[in-house]
Amino acid sequence: MVAAQWTGNTEQPPDDGYTWRKYGQKDILGSRYPRSYYRCTHKNYYGCEAKKKVQRLDDDPFTYEVTYCGNHTCLTSTTPLLTLPAAAATSVTNSPTAAAVLGQDLVMAPAADQQPPQHQQAQPPLSTSIHLGIGWPMTPASLAGAVGEGSTSTTATAPQVTTMGATAAGGGGAAARDADHYPVADLADVMFNSGGSGSSSIMDGIFSSHDRRDN
């Protein structure tokens, strides 16, 4: 269970440092949001078989479940911003609303000094929940540590994905601790459910720089 932050289009999951090419999108039964399929851009050059699936959660549009399949065999010029297991399901939470409320920009936390994480070795499929939040301090060290520990838990066994209150169960460390102070889902609910003209002006400000295709 990891918290991370990023800037840019919050309609999409964050850049993890690799370059991905979308090759498909499917409506998934029982899910409000379609699932997108990506493969490594360098597949053709290096035969890199890395893939990932990205799907927004029904109950929290700012949470993405990202499932990584395969290892990157390509030589990318960029450094992975998120060090993830070779095969993992990652829940990525972003809450631009809360970030706006807190008056802080979302900044993608960098990986910890290219420290080769043990979990990048080939491992059996596992799930890692990464929370991309919102305003709490996220140091590279805490991110890397959280990733490593989070790799031992699955999304199914990591409840409170939206509230992030129980992220400590997966060893979220500082991220989980701080997350308690910024309940993403609650803030989002307030923003979306408060209604009235006041909220709309807030939302306009929040999403002014975001892709609003959904509207």
Add this chain to the structure above:
DNA sequence: TCAATTTGACCCAA
């Protein structure tokens, strides 16, 4: 012009 994205069709396993 080329690379990335979109999207309908196809394949295959359950």
Add this chain to the structure above:
DNA sequence: TTGGGTCAAATTGA
């Protein structure tokens, strides 16, 4: 038969 995953032609944008 259905749903998930992939393919590939068309479209879009730099």
